[in-house]
Amino acid sequence: MNQPLLVTATQKAGPKVTLAVGGVILALLIVLPLLSLLSPDNALHVSAYTLTLVGKILCYAIVALALDLVWGYAGLLSLGHGLFFALGGYAMGMYLMRQAAGDGLPAFMTFLSWSELPWYWTGTSSFLWAMCLVVLAPGLLALVFGFFAFRSRIKGVYFSIMTQALTFAGMLLFFRNETGFGGNNGFTNFRTILGFGITEPGTRAVLFLATVLLLVASLFIGWRLAQSKFGRVLTALRDAENRLMFCGYDPRGFKLFVWVLSAVLCGLAGALYVPQVGIINPSEMSPTNSIEAAVWVALGGRGTLIGPLLGAGVVNGMKSWFTVAFPEYWLFFLGALFIVVTLYLPKGVIGLLKKRGEQ
Amino acid sequence: MRVTASAEFMLEPAFFPVEPNKDEGTSRDSIGLGQRVGPGLDTRHGTILTLEDISVSFDGFRALNNLNLYIGVGELRCIIGPNGAGKTTLMDVITGKTRPSHGKAWFGETLDLTQMSEVQIAQSGIGRKFQKPTVFEALSVFENLELAQKTDKSVWASLRARLSGEQKDRISEVLETIRLTTSVNRQAGLLSHGQKQFLEIGMLLMQDPQLLLLDEPVAGMTDAETEFTAELFKSLAGKHSLMVVEHDMGFVGSIADHVTVLHQGSVLAEGSLEQVQDNERVIEVYLGR
Numbered sequence: 249m250n251q252p253l254l255v256t257a258t259q260k261a262g263p264k265v266t267l268a269v270g271g272v273i274l275a276l277l278i279v280l281p282l283l284s285l286l287s288p289d290n291a292l293h294v295s296a297y298t299l300t301l302v303g304k305i306l307c308y309a310i311v312a313l314a315l316d317l318v319w320g321y322a323g324l325l326s327l328g329h330g331l332f333f334a335l336g337g338y339a340m341g342m343y344l345m346r347q348a349a350g351d352g353l354p355a356f357m358t359f360l361s362w363s364e365l366p367w368y369w370t371g372t373s374s375f376l377w378a379m380c381l382v383v384l385a386p387g388l389l390a391l392v393f394g395f396f397a398f399r400s401r402i403k404g405v406y407f408s409i410m411t412q413a414l415t416f417a418g419m420l421l422f423f424r425n426e427t428g429f430g431g432n433n434g435f436t437n438f439r440t441i442l443g444f445g446i447t448e449p450g451t452r453a454v455l456f457l458a459t460v461l462l463l464v465a466s467l468f469i470g471w472r473l474a475q476s477k478f479g480r481v482l483t484a485l486r487d488a489e490n491r492l493m494f495c496g497y498d499p500r501g502f503k504l505f506v507w508v509l510s511a512v513l514c515g516l517a518g519a520l521y522v523p524q525v526g527i528i529n530p531s532e533m534s535p536t537n538s539i540e541a542a543v544w545v546a547l548g549g550r551g552t553l554i555g556p557l558l559g560a561g562v563v564n565g566m567k568s569w570f571t572v573a574f575p576e577y578w579l580f581f582l583g584a585l586f587i588v589v590t591l592y593l594p595k596g597v598i599g600l601l602k603k604r605g606e607q
Numbered sequence: 608m609r610v611t612a613s614a615e616f617m618l619e620p621a622f623f624p625v626e627p628n629k630d631e632g633t634s635r636d637s638i639g640l641g642q643r644v645g646p647g648l649d650t651r652h653g654t655i656l657t658l659e660d661i662s663v664s665f666d667g668f669r670a671l672n673n674l675n676l677y678i679g680v681g682e683l684r685c686i687i688g689p690n691g692a693g694k695t696t697l698m699d700v701i702t703g704k705t706r707p708s709h710g711k712a713w714f715g716e717t718l719d720l721t722q723m724s725e726v727q728i729a730q731s732g733i734g735r736k737f738q739k740p741t742v743f744e745a746l747s748v749f750e751n752l753e754l755a756q757k758t759d760k761s762v763w764a765s766l767r768a769r770l771s772g773e774q775k776d777r778i779s780e781v782l783e784t785i786r787l788t789t790s791v792n793r794q795a796g797l798l799s800h801g802q803k804q805f806l807e808i809g810m811l812l813m814q815d816p817q818l819l820l821l822d823e824p825v826a827g828m829t830d831a832e833t834e835f836t837a838e839l840f841k842s843l844a845g846k847h848s849l850m851v852v853e854h855d856m857g858f859v860g861s862i863a864d865h866v867t868v869l870h871q872g873s874v875l876a877e878g879s880l881e882q883v884q885d886n887e888r889v890i891e892v893y894l895g896r
Contacts, residue, residue, distance in 0.1 A: 475770040480750050484743040491741040494702060494815060495755050496729040501762040551745075 266554070272325050277306070277460045281453035297453055303524045306459045310517035312544040312556035313466050314510040319542070320550035322401070322506050323486030327513050328411030330538035331418045338422075338526040341435035342369060343378035344446070344523060347536060348439040355437065356430040364379045366428040368475025375442055383512050384518040390511030391504070398507075403489075412535050419533035434529025441523050452524070453494045459520045463557075466513050469555045474508075482506060483551075486512035543582065547589050549596025558597055648715040648732060655680045655818050655848045656701065661710030663696055663872075671695040671707070672872035678818070683844035685859045687883075688853045688869035690891050694852045695738065697869070698820050700734050701850075703728045714818070730760070733757055734816035738823050739804035744796030747804060748787050752778045753793050755810035768784070783841070785809040801825040808839070819843070821851045825858050837861040868893060 280302060284294040310332055316535040318324045334337045346369075352358070353365065371377040393414060397407060425431035444451045472480045484492045485499050492499060522528045529538075540563070548559025561583070591601055632764045648655075656678040663671040671693045678684050686694055699705035700712060703725040712720035718731055729735075741750050752808070756774060770778075785805040790798065795806060804824060811819055821840075825833045833855070840849060841861050853859050859866065859880065866883045868875045870893065876886045883889055 344855075384881045446824075476766055477753070478762070478765040480746055480754060481765050483745050484754055487744050488741050491737070491743065491810075492754075493725045494729050495760075495810065496726060496757075497754075497760045497765075498724075498726040505762050603608070 249467075251257075252411055261370065263504035274460075274464070277302075281456040284456075285449050287452055294450060294481075296449065297538040299456055300524055301568060303452075303456045303459050304521060305561055306456075306463055307517045307521040308541070308544065308564055309526070309557045309560040310459075310463050311514050311541050312467050312548065312560040313456040313463075313553065314513035314517070315541050316545045316550060316553070317470055317473070317506055317513075318377075318510045319554070320556070321474065321482040321486065321544060322503060324335060324503065325408045325542065326411045326510075327408045327535065327538045327542060328413075328415035329510070329541050330412075330535075331533050332390060332511040332514035333466065333518040333521070333537075334418070334422075334530075334532040336382045336399050336518030337522040338435070338461065338518075339372075339378055339381035339515070339533060340373040340427055340519035340522045341429075341438075341528045342381070343375055344438040344441060346373040346432075346437050347441065348437060354435075355432075356427075356433065356435075360425060369428070379519075382515050386511040386515035386518075387508055389506045394504045394507040396586070398503045412538065415533050416535055419530045419535075422530035422533060430529070432529065434528040435522075438523065438526055446523055446526070455520060455524050457525070459517075462516055462520060467553060467557075469509075469513075474553060478502070540582070543586050543589075545596075547585065547593075547596055549598030552596070552598045555596050555598035562597070618800060622703050648716045650680050650715045651765065651836050652716060653680050653713060655682075656850070656869055657711070657713040658697075658700070659711045661697075661700060661707045663693075663700060663705055663707050669872050671700065672871050674710070674869075676867065676874065678848055678850060681845045681848055683840060683849045683864060684862035685866045685880075686850060687854070687856070687859060687866060687893070688875070691726055691871075691873040692869040695822060696872075698735060698822055698852065699852075701728075701820060702733060711892060728890060729814075729816075732817040733820065734811040734814045734818070735820045736811055736822060736824055738826070740827075742795045742798075742803050742806050742810070744794070747792050748782070748795055748798070749778065749791045751806055752809055752813050755813040757815045761857065769799055773776060780811045781812050784812065786835075787835065802831045804828060805832075805836075808836070811886070812843075816847065818848045819852065820848065821853075823853055824851065825853065825855055833858055834861075 280294055281299060283292050283340070284296065284299045286293045311329060315326060315329050318326055349355065351361065372381070393411075397410060402410060419429055420427050422434075423432055429435070438446045440446060441451060441455075473482075481492065481497060481502055485497075485502060490501055518528075518532075541560075544559035544563050545556045548557065548560070548562060549555025563582075566576060567582075570581060574581075589596065595602075610623040619895070643741075654677050656676070658674060660671060661671050663676045665735075674697070676697075686697070688694055696705060700707050700722060703720060703723055707721060710721075714720050714728070714731060714733060717873070720728060722784075723731070742756065746754070753770065753774075756777070758768070758774070769771055780789070785808060787798075787802060787806060787809065790802065795803065798806060804827065808824065824838050824840075828836065837858060840851065843849060851859075851862070863880055866880050867877045868883055868886075868889050870888075875892065876883050876889050878886075
């Protein structure tokens with residue numbers, strides 16, 4: 249794992265080129281929701297389907313970036329990031345369900361003939377509290393899990409297996425009707441967010457822009473971290489934890505910080521995903537989702553900041569085309585892709601591009 | 608050999624007159640997670656490291672057996688012994704990686720090493736070089752030294768850390784010492800084996816520990832590099848205390864004023880190299896006839 253950081257990669261490829269490409273993509277992402285507001289007759293009109301699809305991919309890109317912070321930099325491969333994503337999504341979903349239900353109970357509770365809200369639904373009709381939950385639920389879970397895992401010095405494949413088990417346990421828990429999160433079906437049939445219709449083109453455009461903003465903010469945070477001494481300590485931790493300890497650094501604090509940060513970013517991405525896609529259910533916590541996120545990062549290039557974004561974009565773009573064209577073969581293709589990347593592109597697409605740039 | 612502590616011997620003021628009414632363990636209490644200990648290592652009696660009656664057993668196998676070892680302030684001590692004599696275990700005990708099943712380990716007069724974590728021990732001023740050169744391969748030579756630098760190593764401090772001019776000067780000084788100035792921006796993973804050894808020694812220098820533990824520092828070095836390392840260590844002794852584990856008897860002869868021979872987990876002989884080499888039992892178990 250000798251990937252140089254993004255910083256060195258871009259310095260070699262020419263920062264101007266990277267910035268220019270980034271600027272063009274950013275401009276496109278800002279124009280896209282505006283085009284969706286045009287009347288459907290206009291040639292430049294962007295359909296709601298396209299906007300939602302791109303918005304969804306952007307949310308995934310944030311997850312990929314968050315996963316890369318812990319995997320690419322700190323060397324902690326999490327196979328449970330889907331859990332943090334789903335928790336953020338559920339927190340947002342609680343608010344949306346309360347909005348849809350008005351003064352009554354959410355529909356699924358009436359269906360279960362419950363007469364009052366469970367205690368943990370308290371205050372979820374307030375948007376602000378729901379936003380707090382979006383941060384707190386994944387953040388606190390990551391803090392507690394990370395604290396014990398890092399204190400016991402669990403690393404490598406054992407850590408990955410435990411995160412995988414954690415998201416699986418979460419899925420089983422949320423599948424139960426008694427848990428109070430809509431069981432199998434999860435939350436759907438959302439109507440309004442902050443009083444605005446959730447399917448309105450304007451609301452969609454704003455949600456899309458918020459996603460772009462979160463992505464840019466995450467990228468900025470990641471960039472600042474990678475540039476700081478903190479980022480170098482993480483890389484050092486990944487490559488030689490013992491050496492770092494004998495240098496006088498306590499790895500636990502560093503791991504915990506980046507781990508919780510990553511979980512919170514995932515939660516925020518989940519919270520933006522749910523109103524755009526219109527549904528959240530326990531299958532978001534299924535282990536395969538988390539593994540897919542690892543594939544995005546590996547494909548794009550670990551330990552770089554642009555790589556995971558590229559990976560999430562490419563894989564999800566292919567997925568939406570493949571599942572329409574050859575629905576049965578998508579999972580085989582995904583598996584094959586992972587094998588090819590592992591064997592031939594250990595540094596991901598970014599590594600390939602960089603090599604080209606040097607030649 | 609016990610050297611009397613004097614202020615000019617150490618980079619840090621090693622001899623810190625402690626007021627008699629101050630209770631023992633003050634400096635230990637000042638160690639917190641992610642904070643460095645103050646300069647007040649108490650070495651009143653001139654010993655920087657005291658190991659008494661240390662035993663370590665792994666599943667019934669006694670790696671260390673009632674071992675006693677004293678290292679004086681500013682001393683350069685070589686530890687030799689056949690394979691399996693417990694040399695690496697000894698280093699593990701001092702750095703907190705392995706806990707002794709019984710015995711006492713004191714750093715200075717007041718720091719109980721058996722009660723401290725690896726990180727606390729490193730922060731209080733013990734640096735260790737591993738047998739296999741271990742550097743941060745993905746980072747540049749400069750960044751390796753930067754991370755090792757003696758400074759506040761907490762998470763918050765690392766998030767906002769900026770190198771001061773003084774710190775940069777110190778890094779270039781060490782680069783000069785370990786002769787890596789021309790490779791300053793090279794990725795450490797691309798260095799040769801010998802260069803990595805030097806980089807790791809440089810990282811120890813940046814850490815500025817009072818006690819350096821060096822596990823086979825010249826393994827894989829060319830003759831010229833070995834000679835240079837010997838010079839370097841001799842220049843460090845006095846300012847720092849060094850404990851060197853080495854198999855290369857030529858190297859030991861060129862640096863050591865005091866040698867300890869380990870055998871089956873305890874001290875077999877101690878003294879100058881000549882004394883040790885003449886010792887009947889040492890010849891029998893280690894040097895061969």
